[in-house]
Amino acid sequence: MELLFNLSGEHPELPKAEIFAVLEGEGIPYRICSENKENRILILDVDTQNPSFIERLAMTKKAGEFIGISKNLNELAQKLYERMSEGTFSVESESQTTRERLGEEIWKLGFTVDLLNPNSRILCFKDNQKGYSIAIETPVERDFSDRKPQNRPYFHPTSINPKIARVLVNLARVKRDNAVLDPFCGTGGILIEAGLMGIQFFGSDIDEKMVDGCVRNLEHYGLKGEITKGNAMELTPEGKFDAIVTDPPYGRSSFMTERNTKKFYEDFLFSASKILDSGKYLVMILPDSSELEAKGFEIKEKYSLYVHKSLTRKIFVLRRK
Numbered sequence: 255m256e257l258l259f260n261l262s263g264e265h266p267e268l269p270k271a272e273i274f275a276v277l278e279g280e281g282i283p284y285r286i287c288s289e290n291k292e293n294r295i296l297i298l299d300v301d302t303q304n305p306s307f308i309e310r311l312a313m314t315k316k317a318g319e320f321i322g323i324s325k326n327l328n329e330l331a332q333k334l335y336e337r338m339s340e341g342t343f344s345v346e347s348e349s350q351t352t353r354e355r356l357g358e359e360i361w362k363l364g365f366t367v368d369l370l371n372p373n374s375r376i377l378c379f380k381d382n383q384k385g386y387s388i389a390i391e392t393p394v395e396r397d398f399s400d401r402k403p404q405n406r407p408y409f410h411p412t413s414i415n416p417k418i419a420r421v422l423v424n425l426a427r428v429k430r431d432n433a434v435l436d437p438f439c440g441t442g443g444i445l446i447e448a449g450l451m452g453i454q455f456f457g458s459d460i461d462e463k464m465v466d467g468c469v470r471n472l473e474h475y476g477l478k479g480e481i482t483k484g485n486a487m488e489l490t491p492e493g494k495f496d497a498i499v500t501d502p503p504y505g506r507s508s509f510m511t512e513r514n515t516k517k518f519y520e521d522f523l524f525s526a527s528k529i530l531d532s533g534k535y536l537v538m539i540l541p542d543s544s545e546l547e548a549k550g551f552e553i554k555e556k557y558s559l560y561v562h563k564s565l566t567r568k569i570f571v572l573r574r575k
């Protein structure tokens with residue numbers, strides 16, 4: 255089926271990389287049909303009849319079944335008619351005129367407008383050259399605000415933002431029931447996102463207070479996992495985890511067990527390389543200035559990510575050789 259994705263403008267590459275990584279992780283073949291950077295629309299031909307993977311995406315604003323692109327709204331309404339569920343609909347578009355014009359065309363075909371709880375939500379994106387791209391939205395819950403670290407029972411200033419945490423998990427190419435380890439789990443930001451996506455999670459931290467706080471935070475979201483006290487430099491056992499996703503200590507506010515940060519990260523990679531099988535992914539977020547000699551790993555992707563005015567970080571997507 256063809257799917258339309260309205261990518262978030264938060265980053266030039268990550269929204270697309272996240273989609274491709276989730277599809278790879280879920281084992282769903284895909285092909286890029288078109289991409290419009292101007293209005294951040296990506297159309298993919300995806301080899302599945304069940305697009306539930308869309309629910310996982312943190313950096314896609316809206317997505318749904320692609321119906322067509324045309325300058326003629328009447329023609330698009332006719333195409334919609336064949337695919338829409340009976341009953342009510344709403345139209346979403348940046349332009350009020352487009353909303354009204356497309357709404358009228360659909361209404362003429364016998365559907366009723368319901369802005370609050372429609373059977374079909376129609377997405378309409380205008381492209382200056384080709385006209386309007388139309389999709390029937392796959393509704394998803396993408397509100398990260400109730401998972402703000404400040405709203406959890408245990409808070410620490412180094413807690414990762416939930417949206418970034420979700421992107422990191424997704425970049426690790428894991429699917430439901432795979433096992434993910436965060437060996438610097440802190441308050442559990444990454445594990446919460448993994449757990450909410452139905453991924454099995456395991457965490458450890460050298461600081462007992464963090465371990466207790468992490469368990470409390472997970473319980474707050476109805477999640478249970480194995481969280482233990484441990485040193486990330488001595489990881490075991492081999493072959494148990496499908497991926498490692500982590501946010502090691504950085505900067506002055508964090509607890510570091512080794513003054514030389516580059517060596518610290520590389521020692522950690524050595525420890526991780528002992529337990530990950532070939533082809534498995536390790537995703538980590540480091541200070542922006544970091545460069546890694548990732549022995550035993552291939553650096554697949556690297557992204558600079560602006561977090562706030564005094565913090566830019568770098569995401570490394572590594573694949574065990």
Ligand SMILES: C[S@@+](CC[C@H](N)C(=O)[O-])C[C@H]1O[C@@H](n2cnc3c(N)ncnc32)[C@H](O)[C@@H]1O
Nearest residue numbers: 413414438440441443459460461485486501503
């Ligand atoms: C940046 S914080 C992780 C924050 C976490 N992502 C969250 O959402 O709360 C880094 C964590 O690494 C832990 N840590 C530092 N050195 C460690 C080591 N050698 N092994 C395991 N954990 C360690 C710290 O206690 C701290 O909780």
